[in-house]
Amino acid sequence: EVQLVESGGGLVQPGTSLRLSCTASGFAFEDYGMHWVRQAPGKGLEWVSGISWTSATIAYVDSVKGRFTVSRDNAKNSLYLQMNNLRADDTALYYCAKSDTTVRTLSWFDTWGQGTLVTVSS
């Protein structure tokens, strides 16, 4: 069974850092692009960041550029999101999502985790 499990969320103060992790199983993690998508409470979906299978292609939404860093460890079947200088508007449920194809990084998201909640508040 293809599965993604996020962890690392929590309640943090503005200006601090947090590192999210996503552990994959049931598929060849090293062959697929991976993404982070977030959803603020009661709001819609926002793509945050994506990384290709080799880490050669990395992209971010403008609002997190310079603050968030995505990375992966294919040996550990894991995806990460380092979030620095967190702001109140970063408060959201953060989903890890898998690209549906090995051919390209920017693709459809065919598998999602259940999300990890990040709350930024003083």
Add this chain to the structure above:
Amino acid sequence: EIVLTQSPATLSLSPGEGATLSCRASQSVSDYLAWYQQIPGQAPRLLIYDASNRATGIPPRFSGSGSGTDFTLTISRLEPEDFAVYYCQQRSTWPATFGPGTKVDIK
């Protein structure tokens, strides 16, 4: 950035009725558009990709159409489990963007 708009924001229907949801892109995305379903408390689920292809396990009552800037998701006969929020997403250019969603609720 490509902006996606969805209409209507809310669709109130009864089980057994048909639903038509629209998604419009601020510029052409060719057929690089997908639809997702999100049931409250659950992660999104891919329904339709490349504008008209059903994802694995998606029943045939769901269909997608369109190209360029105008797209439609049609649910032929609503089942109780279909009442949810539906999002469109484009992968034509970075960054990937989602529409704001259409909520299909029970009349």
